[in-house]
Amino acid sequence: MNESATAVAADEHAAGRYGGLSVGAWRWIGALVLIGLAVVLPFGLSKYHVFELTLVMIYAIAVLGLNILTGYNGQISLGHGAFFAAGAYTAAILMHHYGVPYWATVPPAALICFVLGVLFGLPALRFEGPYLALVTLAMALATPQLLKYFDNWTGGQQGINLVKPLPPASLGIDRDRWLYFVALVVLLLAIRIAANMLHGRTGRAWVAIRDQPIAAAAMGIDTARYKTLAFGTSTAFTGVAGALAAIVIGYVSPEGYSLFLSISFLVGSAVGGIATIGGAIVGGLFIQFVPNLANDISDAAPGAIYGLAMLLFMYAMPRGVVGSLGPWLARSMRLIQPHRPDIQNK
């Protein structure tokens, strides 16, 4: 590389540019490539794999919701399965008892879960750390029992069977691929909304409350309002995921929303990277595929393999996949540059 090229590269770095494009532009290109891949992918896969990937995206939305609360606001929840269930049953009851079309059940699910989350967030303001974990854990445990108790709405033990929605005839794709695209659009919307909130005033207030609650309050942040808002936003995301899951699976029953689901969300969020947006997708992949993989590896003790996977991930990447690899990638990008620009310019 000759002198002038080196100088150009150095100047570019100083301006936060790589190869003539700004960091922001590279981000957009990366995102578009990923979206393009996600659009093409279902046509190269079997129907079952498409269904699995749809679930990955749905879990990713739920983990994203949990990440807002636990990652950015520092409130641990062991009970997000309850809100996932609330969203799922909202969709199922609206479709089954009232004949509402499937796409129209998602906004009410978000709204109901938002309200539930805010109502739950109010007493939760008084709890922190293990206390909040207990209260949310209690909720996760109570969920299947409550669902069985109100059986004229929820169908009790049997649950509710739903008719799987038909794709629009003009598109000429089958049902599983159509639902894949529905989930993809909702996931992209969810990521956009979350990113906007987290990178703006609200997100900064959440992080401030997480890191220094007293200092945040002293700076004039209404901690009670922002913490309740974090709860409501988080549960609304998870509720949307629940509604989508009910639509895609076409069935809801109390057994599907046990404590294990809530724990899976927390594990997914830790493995993907707490307080990262991309971590939610890694979390979704982990929740969907690792238990199955564990089953393939050992029929006798799949739980042991699943548990071992959790341990290994946490040892290798204690900040989660995205949380640990992100900084590493940033460092590598800097290493690609021929010289440190601040030295070069002197």
Next chain:
Amino acid sequence: MHQFSQQIFSGLAAGAIYASLALALVMIYRATELVNFAQGEMAMFSTYIAWSLVNGGVPFWAAFVITLVVSFLGGMAIERVLVRPVENAPVLAAVVVTIGLALIFNSLAGWIYSYTVQDFQSPFPDRPVLGALITTRDLGVIGVTLVMLFLLFAFFRFTATGLAMRAAAQNPESARLCGIPVGRMLAIGWGLAATIGATAGIMVAPVLFLDPNMMGGVLVYAFAGALLGGITSPLGAVIGGLIVGVTENLVGTYLIASQLKLTVAFALIILVLVFKPNGLFGTAIVRRV
């Protein structure tokens, strides 16, 4: 009235077991600020060890002591080998590690001993005494728990190791500067917690029967007891565990006999916590900015 007192006493017997496990949770929490979600499954695994010893012809109390020793060593080993790598990692990483441990123990127990429910003989005869207020078995469970609590109290109050452990839990940096091996104290703490859990498991197994999932519910109640008493207070954990046991029993008998028992019991506990957010005996943590 007689039935009421009966329910209180059998609630106390259940509560004694929750209290033991709650104490184990508090021990680990005080030392590391970590809720050990594997505590119940560790206790379950210890109980299986005792069960196979008894089945192999070892007399009950000998099997009991061997199990406690094995559990102590096992608990230490778990801390040293498995928990230590995430000692300085974010809290959530440590939480996930204990969840992973719980899954591993549950799955291993199912693999080694199968998921069939096993009968575990109680060392105490099941006979009503004191005007049918309480059975000898419940009395035995309460007795063993009390002895264990007394021994623990004496250990922490009167031995040098106990003092060093309290110092390490309260202020690790200063303790280290005084020459206390803080890491080893943590390992002993895990060992003791595993031993307490093993006692609770062996005491509860004759009532619940032995299967890999038997401790799930017990751990949740113990967690509730620990927090009700205040997660920083060992005495609070014991009292909290007893209160949870009695409440659970009374709610099940008088208020609601359906599947909503757990929900109602929890609603009551949460109601108490809304008014006493640090538990009944916990100290509010004062923070500086």
